[in-house]
Amino acid sequence: MSEKTSVTAAIGGGVIGGGWIARFLLNGHDVNVYDPHPDAQRLVNEVLSNAERALRRMTMAPLPTKGKLTFVSSIAEAVRDADYIQESVPERLDLKLKIFAEIEKHAQPDAMIGSSTSGFRPTQLAEGLKTPERLFVAHPFNPVYLLPVVEVVPSAMTSPAVVERASAFLTTIGMKPLVVRKEIDAHIADRLLEAVWREGLWLVNDGIATTQEIDDVIRFGFGLRWAQMGLFETYRIAGGEAGMAHFIAQFGPALKWPWTKLMDVPEMTDELIATIASQSDAQSGMHSIRELERIRDDNLVAIMQALKAKPWGAGEILKSYEDGLYAKAHAHAATANTEPSGPLALHTDRVREDFVDYNGHMTESRYLQVFGDATDAFLHYIGMNTDYLATGRSMYTVETHIRHLREVKMGEPLRVETRLLGYDSKRARILHELFGGPGDELLATAEHMLLHVDTKKSTASEMGEELRRALANIWAYHKTLETPDYAGKPVRNIATDGL
Numbered sequence: 290m291s292e293k294t295s296v297t298a299a300i301g302g303g304v305i306g307g308g309w310i311a312r313f314l315l316n317g318h319d320v321n322v323y324d325p326h327p328d329a330q331r332l333v334n335e336v337l338s339n340a341e342r343a344l345r346r347m348t349m350a351p352l353p354t355k356g357k358l359t360f361v362s363s364i365a366e367a368v369r370d371a372d373y374i375q376e377s378v379p380e381r382l383d384l385k386l387k388i389f390a391e392i393e394k395h396a397q398p399d400a401m402i403g404s405s406t407s408g409f410r411p412t413q414l415a416e417g418l419k420t421p422e423r424l425f426v427a428h429p430f431n432p433v434y435l436l437p438v439v440e441v442v443p444s445a446m447t448s449p450a451v452v453e454r455a456s457a458f459l460t461t462i463g464m465k466p467l468v469v470r471k472e473i474d475a476h477i478a479d480r481l482l483e484a485v486w487r488e489g490l491w492l493v494n495d496g497i498a499t500t501q502e503i504d505d506v507i508r509f510g511f512g513l514r515w516a517q518m519g520l521f522e523t524y525r526i527a528g529g530e531a532g533m534a535h536f537i538a539q540f541g542p543a544l545k546w547p548w549t550k551l552m553d554v555p556e557m558t559d560e561l562i563a564t565i566a567s568q569s570d571a572q573s574g575m576h577s578i579r580e581l582e583r584i585r586d587d588n589l590v591a592i593m594q595a596l597k598a599k600p601w602g603a604g605e606i607l608k609s610y611e612d613g614l615y616a617k618a619h620a621h622a623a624t625a626n627t628e629p630s631g632p633l634a635l636h637t638d639r640v641r642e643d644f645v646d647y648n649g650h651m652t653e654s655r656y657l658q659v660f661g662d663a664t665d666a667f668l669h670y671i672g673m674n675t676d677y678l679a680t681g682r683s684m685y686t687v688e689t690h691i692r693h694l695r696e697v698k699m700g701e702p703l704r705v706e707t708r709l710l711g712y713d714s715k716r717a718r719i720l721h722e723l724f725g726g727p728g729d730e731l732l733a734t735a736e737h738m739l740l741h742v743d744t745k746k747s748t749a750s751e752m753g754e755e756l757r758r759a760l761a762n763i764w765a766y767h768k769t770l771e772t773p774d775y776a777g778k779p780v781r782n783i784a785t786d787g788l
């Protein structure tokens with residue numbers, strides 16, 4: 290299932306259902322949506338548009354072609370052909386039970402059925418089902434299209450093979466499935482979140498802090514730590530050289546004093562609700578919810594990209610997701626171009642929002658970005674994959690000549706055609722032609738010299754046999770193509786040749 294585009298079904302397209310729909314679609318899966326809300330299509334499309342924007346900022350890796358979104362008018366229609374079904378209806382057990390009974394009637398026998406429930410145990414959800422072995426909790430985090438973790442909670446009746454298949458599928462769409470070994474109300478994360486939220490409500494109720502001040506201690510302080518190390522690893526460091534045991538000896542007793550209110554919940558009086566709502570308005574009321582979503586998404590993307598450079602935590606997941614996308618694109622390119630009788634079509638993109646400069650056109654550095662991505666696609670195509678790189682060999686670009694011929698505007702499609710202009714045992718000379726805009730015109734060209742290197746010694750070295758064979762195969766065709774007259778020419782010398 291992970292290798293082919295599959296059909297997914299989303300039952301419920303609200304905040305969380307919308308996020309799942311976006312994640313499925315943007316990873317190339319078709320989605321059938323059932324949600325009786327009169328505005329469901331508009332709401333889902335708004336979430337989808339924010340998700341597309343966020344994903345394009347998060348990764349330069351070649352995303353699969355977007356899946357097909359279909360709104361249907363019954364659960365039966367939604368689930369009939371689906372391999373993976375995700376329920377995200379409101380958190381009411383009676384409603385969820387009705388929904389699962391209906392899903393069970395119409396789903397394929399081997400369909401995987403996940404529930405987004407924040408708190409119910411899978412055993413509760415499976416009550417009355419004839420096939421409880423395919424049901425599990427798949428509890429995500431908002432925004433589902435960006436945050437990787439998903440708590441996968443099986444009941445004692447869930448088949449281990451289903452858990453394995455579901456985890457594999459969720460991994461292919463960029464998530465980190467965390468299989469919860471024992472079902473419990475509210476799984477793992479919401480037990481932690483609820484405890485923090487409850488204390489936050491007390492602090493407002495007792496007039497100790499405003500919503501803004503509570504958010505500030507999180508975002509300027511321990512929230513930053515949590516984004517990269519979580520709770521226990523952070524506290525290990527806080528114990529100094531004596532580590533965790535010393536930390537517990539020092540701060541453990543405070544848990545019994547106690548500093549916190551534990552299970553008491555403040556009465557949600559009209560007064561408390563009004564206080565929290567007005568403080569929240571003062572803090573964030575100047576932004577619409579969609580604007581706040583975009584601010585949040587940009588910040589999350591920046592954090593994950595920073596962590597990817599390490600790679601660490603959520604950045605490690607992003608890195609392996611991208612490696613998977615490149616590997617898929619490479620495999621696709623390899624099958625699509627087994628007979629490279631013409632230029633290779635290995636890379637497509639779109640002029641993204643952050644590609645555009647103050648003139649409203651694609652900015653200079655982004656041309657190199659697109660050509661660089663096309664070179665990566667070419668290198669993947671000739672076999673320079675992670676296994677090859679792991680042997681301490683790579684190819685570096687040592688010379689580039691870009692010609693800018695036409696402008697291109699935001700949102701317009703881009704595609705690159707690549708040809709080999711020559712090669713020897715250490716070098717490959719390639720030419721990219723970038724086409725795009727409404728008329729698919731030639732926008733720019735880039736000629737590059739690539740040098741094979743021993744990455745440990747940082748010196749030029751002989752290519753591996755597999756790369757040489759791939760280049761020979763391409764060259765057999767590309768040597769017959771007419772070389773454009775601009776290829777190999779330097780930038781015009783206006784001092785001697787005039788303008």
Ligand SMILES: NC(=O)C1=CN([C@@H]2O[C@H](COP(=O)(O)OP(=O)(O)OC[C@H]3O[C@@H](n4cnc5c(N)ncnc54)[C@H](O)[C@@H]3O)[C@@H](O)[C@H]2O)C=CC1
Nearest residue numbers: 301302303304305306324326377378379380405406407431
């Ligand atoms: N909002 C959050 O932060 C998170 C929520 N969850 C869980 O996700 C589930 C959904 O929560 P939200 O998306 O926040 O709620 P929501 O209220 O935003 O969305 C629920 C959607 O279900 C639809 N719906 C109602 N009855 C339906 C039916 N019979 N068939 C199909 N659709 C129906 C509604 O029209 C609505 O669009 C809940 O179980 C919740 O616990 C999980 C993680 C985070």
Ligand SMILES: C[N+](C)(C)CC(=O)CC(=O)[O-]
Nearest residue numbers: 406407429430431479482
């Ligand atoms: C508030 N909540 C219980 C619905 C939160 C979640 O379930 C997870 C999240 O995204 O915070």
